[in-house]
Amino acid sequence: MSIHAKKASDFISNEERTNWHDGALWHVRNKRDISASKIPEWELLRSTASQIKENVLSNLDNYLIQFEEEAKKNGVHVHWAANDDEHNSIVSAILNKHNAKKVVKSKSMLTEECGLNHFLEDQGIEIIDTDLGERIIQLRDEPPSHIVLPAIHIKKEEVGELFHAKLGTEKGNADPTYLTRAARTHLNHKFFEADAAITGVNFAIAETGGIVICTNEGNADMGCHSAPVHIHCMGLEKLLPKAEHLGVFIRLLARSATGQPSTIYTSHYHKPESGKEMHIVIVDNGRSEQLGKEDFRNSLKCIRCGACMNTCPIYRRSGGHSYHATIPGPIGAILQPNRNLQEYSDLPFASTLCGSCSDVCPVKINIHEQLYKWRQEIYKHNELPKSKIIPLKVTTNILASSTMYNIMGKLARTSLKLLPDFLLYNKLNTWGKNRELPAPPKESFKEWYKKNKHE
Template sequence: MKIHQHAKAAEEFIKDDARTHWHDDTLWHVRQNRDKSAQGIPEWETLRDTASATKDYVLSHIDELLVQFEENAKANGVEVLWAKDAEEHNQHVYNILKENGVKNIVKSKSILTEECGLNHYLEDKGYDVVDTDLGERIIQFAKQAPSHIVLPAIHLKKQDIGEIFHDHIGTNKGAEDPQYLTEAARQHLRKKFVQANAAITGVNFGIAETGGFVVCTNEGNADMGTHLADIHIACMGIEKLIPRAADLGVFLRLLARSATGQSITNYSSHFHKPAPGKKMYIILVDNGRTKQLGREDFKNSLKCIRCGACMNTCPIYRRSGGYSYNSTVPGPIGSILSPGIDLKKYSTLPFASTLCGSCSDVCPVKINIHEQLYKWRQFITENGEADGGKKLAMKLAGYTFGKPVLYDLMGGLARKALKFTPDSLVYSSLNVWGKHRDLPDVPKESFKEWYQKNRKK
């Protein structure tokens, strides 16, 4: 796996200059909405501190809280299943569908099921899985993965969506009016809801104290699916726990504001027990989370509540698009989660950052994202996953910086050489930095030389 994997994928995205700027501006607008909403809450930083401390407690007591959650959920009549990895999670879902004779499935947005590859798994078993979140349905038609965890189709313009809907649900050719397209999607999905035997949802928060869980949506599709279908399968990463129902208000105030700038999601749906004559299952999934918990430098990444704020603010994500990360969770948070899953495959992601710290500044649960990115860079380099040419360059630079006489000599030679070297050599393929930048004018002397001349002045 080459170190330039992310950079090369990003090159494809930025070939369309107009779309790159549009993507950048759109996400920055969402970031600004977040700022305006947060500034309207005087106790915003207190909420962040409280949420972060609550998640610290969860991570240090997760074994006890999981047992408490399971006991209370079972007492409510919910069947609880455990999955050590994606394969076991998918097998559980398939077994539930098979045992209950399910033919038609609707699914609301769930990053966990994307992580586990559930749709493809069930499709291979002969099921037609219908994503009912509008953005998810768009990219499902387009046979794409989400490019953002909250705004899955943010990389597509309304013209693109019009073409996709024309091809798949028969909207008028060339139609791009959002209201028209949304209404067409509503009519298309309503039939799917009525036909469904089972509804699959993710989980935003599981409450250990009650055994209940909360699903947050803006479209009400999770409610529609679960209320009409006889089977509800909820898929939850084990880190999504909070200890008490009283903690929920803190997280609900933070989640939507951080994600889109809304005061709260349109629907915050609470599930505790199945309705009479219906069944409810919850699958608690590890899939590498315990291993991440055991990494002292990186365990705080498990605090993530999947708001996407770090993506909306990240100058790299905004300008390179979600697909350049080649991971279920892209952007800064994905860049510290993904290497823990497959270090070799995702070794380039921690380097896809300016380390500006903006991601940490906006994180509602105060994950030290930029510090973890830096830690992963060190770990990747030490464990031999960095590019050979880069490692050699760093060794030479380290040796040179450690020898003041050699540093002065090399600096002087470089300044002289650059004055006479033709641009065709300076900006050759070897100089990746120079692809989109011009070097500044070469100074006559170094700062050290200038200082020695002028120190008495």
């Protein structure tokens, strides 16, 4: 059993949670549909965004150079990291230079990808996630299960128990307003004590050297305005050519993510305040390699809205942690194999290939096609387990022969009628683990058609 299958099985064992998780995410997907339907030019926006990103990926080297030059003109320190280790070392060096021991961080999937929190904690630096969902999972010492809704798998009653244990709130009080106020009081102290602030980057503008951060809680702004040093960590694919292009993506991002017209805060950072320092760390970490793969380069258009997760029938019913990766869901299943094909070879198979992910993607990434392509790559690189290879080879031989197909079809129909349940429902029949096999038809379609084709 693959890692995803095992973790998914563990998640599904709690049927109440599975149904609740499924319903909550489908509600978000429905909000996306309603919001998108109110924009007559929605499909034009998607096409335009995809084309802008295509231009970026085709001219990435030039835009990166331009961005660095403009950022430096603004008094920003620009750093380059080839991988996660370099990223963490650069951030650590900046903090050590300023003797920063207390750090606040807004949502950043890149820093999650690089394992920054644990890296800094091992050095004796306190790093506090200030996004409410991120803070909840940090207190639980677990990774996010969704890139926009990191604590979507947790119920309010569990948050109440967690806050009682960690923050001293009233025992048994699970009122969302009460818990949110308790979190705000707790985090406000952290903001005022912070020696430095770290953020992610939603968009970076090559033309201006500025960055844009989108939040609903204003926590990125709180951190940057209160701390003397702020560090912005971005993947090199986050670039847009010009400021005028930003409007296209702002209209798409929040609607695709949560159904909102826009995030509550869309903050622009171009240069540090007087007496403060601003750093931008540009990270590769496998992105250049993905860019060089023609079949998969489109995945770098992703703006991290999470729409593909909200619609995916597999993700909704298996939970984000089943993907054992920083970025879960359909988009994670095409990004992660690039980083480590052997470790993540199970993820492209966590899909029905229904195409719903591609249908909702705001930048028109052909996600389901890339999932199918990864399956072929996994087979070519001999990373497919024998439990899949052998049945596929047998099935190939059956489907390649009309005679063999007819014989096996008749054998299967007869077996389903005559064999006892203990032979039909066993460990070899994964499909029948939680479902009964359908009643076999009396005859195949070919047999029926041969008898009735002249009627």
